[in-house]
Amino acid sequence: MSVICVIGTGYVGLVTGTCLADLGNTVTCIDIVQEKIDRLKKGILPIYEPGLEEMVDRNVQAGRLRFTTSYPEGLENSEFIFIAVNTPTGNNQGGADMRYVESAARSIAENLDHYAIVINKSTVPVGSGDVVSRVISNNLKSPDASFSVVSNPEFLREGAALLDFQNPDRIVLGSSEPEAAHKVARLYLQLRAPFVITDLYTAEMIKYASNAFLATKISFINEIAQVCERLGADVKQVAIGMGYDKRIGHSFLDAGLGYGGSCFPKDVRALAHMADEAGLHPQMLRAVMDINHDQRRLVVTKLNNLLGSLRGTTIGILGLAFKPNTDDMREAPAVDIIHWVTSQGAHVRVYDPVATETGREALVRENVKLQDVTFCKSAYDVAEKVDALVVVTDWNEFKSLNMQKIHDSMHRPILIDGRNIYEPSEMTRHGFTYRGIGRATNPAPSVLPSEDTTSEIPEKMAQESLIASES
Ligand SMILES: NC(=O)C1=CN([C@@H]2O[C@H](COP(=O)(O)OP(=O)(O)OC[C@H]3O[C@@H](n4cnc5c(N)ncnc54)[C@H](O)[C@@H]3O)[C@@H](O)[C@H]2O)C=CC1
Numbered sequence: 512m513s514v515i516c517v518i519g520t521g522y523v524g525l526v527t528g529t530c531l532a533d534l535g536n537t538v539t540c541i542d543i544v545q546e547k548i549d550r551l552k553k554g555i556l557p558i559y560e561p562g563l564e565e566m567v568d569r570n571v572q573a574g575r576l577r578f579t580t581s582y583p584e585g586l587e588n589s590e591f592i593f594i595a596v597n598t599p600t601g602n603n604q605g606g607a608d609m610r611y612v613e614s615a616a617r618s619i620a621e622n623l624d625h626y627a628i629v630i631n632k633s634t635v636p637v638g639s640g641d642v643v644s645r646v647i648s649n650n651l652k653s654p655d656a657s658f659s660v661v662s663n664p665e666f667l668r669e670g671a672a673l674l675d676f677q678n679p680d681r682i683v684l685g686s687s688e689p690e691a692a693h694k695v696a697r698l699y700l701q702l703r704a705p706f707v708i709t710d711l712y713t714a715e716m717i718k719y720a721s722n723a724f725l726a727t728k729i730s731f732i733n734e735i736a737q738v739c740e741r742l743g744a745d746v747k748q749v750a751i752g753m754g755y756d757k758r759i760g761h762s763f764l765d766a767g768l769g770y771g772g773s774c775f776p777k778d779v780r781a782l783a784h785m786a787d788e789a790g791l792h793p794q795m796l797r798a799v800m801d802i803n804h805d806q807r808r809l810v811v812t813k814l815n816n817l818l819g820s821l822r823g824t825t826i827g828i829l830g831l832a833f834k835p836n837t838d839d840m841r842e843a844p845a846v847d848i849i850h851w852v853t854s855q856g857a858h859v860r861v862y863d864p865v866a867t868e869t870g871r872e873a874l875v876r877e878n879v880k881l882q883d884v885t886f887c888k889s890a891y892d893v894a895e896k897v898d899a900l901v902v903v904t905d906w907n908e909f910k911s912l913n914m915q916k917i918h919d920s921m922h923r924p925i926l927i928d929g930r931n932i933y934e935p936s937e938m939t940r941h942g943f944t945y946r947g948i949g950r951a952t953n954p955a956p957s958v959l960p961s962e963d964t965t966s967e968i969p970e971k972m973a974q975e976s977l978i979a980s981e982s
Pocket residue numbers: 518519520521522523524541542543544547595596597598611612614615618632633634635665666667668669773774
């Protein structure tokens with residue numbers, strides 16, 4: 512088992528540190544924010560991530576996991592040093608801000624007094640491994656210090672972070688020193704995932720290309736959704752029909768309000784910026800970003816079409832977080848939507864199962880007037896006397912609501928399903944004026960065979976028809 516230091520206790524750092532401790536290593540997590548470390552020492556986590564609190568607690572109790580703001584303490588005897596600090600969009604037309612990574616590298620250099628492998632987990636522009644190397648080399652203080660640099664991009668999703676860490680599709684390691692990459696690979700052997708061992712630049716690029724491809728899938732299906740809506744087809748069933756093709760696959764074909772979060776928006780921007788800087792013309796990445804932006808506006812357009820004017824209306828919003836199972840509000844569609852709707856004179860009633868506090872803070876940052884927003888205790892509370900209800904985040908909780916009760920408490924039964932979580936025909940039966948994203952308002956039940964004809968349909972075909980109509 513190894514002695515490991517993880518720098519940064521955000522979504523990636525805290526999950527990585529805790530999971531590596533759970534594999535039996537001794538891990539010290541460093542953060543520069545004193546308050547975060549003080550709270551972590553008391554068992555209070557800075558983020559909401561299912562299962563993480565219990566895992567932190569278990570490993571702290573076992574003496575394998577500790578937290579500090581002190582670099583000398585964190586680096587003591589460490590064989591592996593992971594950098595997992597933030598790389599937000601900077602002030603340079605979409606490029607990543609490398610300040611935090613460089614500052615972490617400088618602190619490593621100033622406090623390292625032995626050989627260690629420095630592993631970069633932050634998502635960084637291609638070539639950053641060299642920058643990290645240079646910053647450390649230029650600032651080393653101890654004559655006994657030496658290091659190797661390995662790039663190890665992270666692919667976990669928020670809300671499923673523990674599961675993703677423990678069951679990765681692949682582990683990417685890039686280095687100009689293959690031996691160092693192989694030593695890092697040993698840390699992950701228990702996870703039984705395929706390794707892709709490559710040079711530094713390629714590893715850094717794999718991360719951006721993966722996120723950009725997933726974002727492209729989302730924008731692609733959102734564009735198809737708009738066409739479906741115009742032509743009367745149902746995008747949900749289109750996606751199911753497409754997804755059975757193994758070359759396409761079912762995942763990341765959910766049309767909706769587009770992608771948000773701390774990574775897709777900033778990483779597509781950063782990749783486009785890198786391409787621009789290299790004298791290229793990244794037109795597809797630009798289209799992906801444009802479609803994603805327009806997708807959020809759809810809700811407001813639909814509300815205007817149905818209500819005429821929003822002035823004096825009350826709009827219910829279900830969900831604040833950028834996706835379910837997280838309290839992360841970074842680039843969450845809800846913030847833009849609430850901003851636009853309140854600017855047009857509407858009052859908003861909102862509920863999110865966990866992102867109330869982070870949501871409130873995000874709205875304040877975007878200059879939304881809090882007197883225009885009522886934070887409610889449940890989805891039913893939100894629906895009280897509203898003129899329209901909008902689903903912004905696809906929390907499971909919203910999928911199993913008593914929709915008749917919701918309908919009956921609304922002033923006007925307008926339901927905008929921004930994540931396509933309800934069946935249009937069912938909602939129409941409850942009496943809602945229902946609008947999904949790319950849904951046929953009255954989709955023909957063509958894929959569901961009637962009971963008396965099922966026996967005439969080959970079994971596999973009947974099963975798939977059922978799946979298509981149930982999802
Ligand atoms: N959030 C996610 O799901 C994923 C994020 N990533 C990438 O991982 C990196 C980290 O992302 P998050 O964990 O979401 O960021 P975060 O913002 O949640 O956490 C970063 C942490 O680093 C700390 N920090 C900043 N500078 C420091 C320094 N010099 N020394 C010690 N601590 C420092 C901050 O105080 C903060 O607690 C980013 O590059 C991101 O693109 C990659 C995959 C998934």
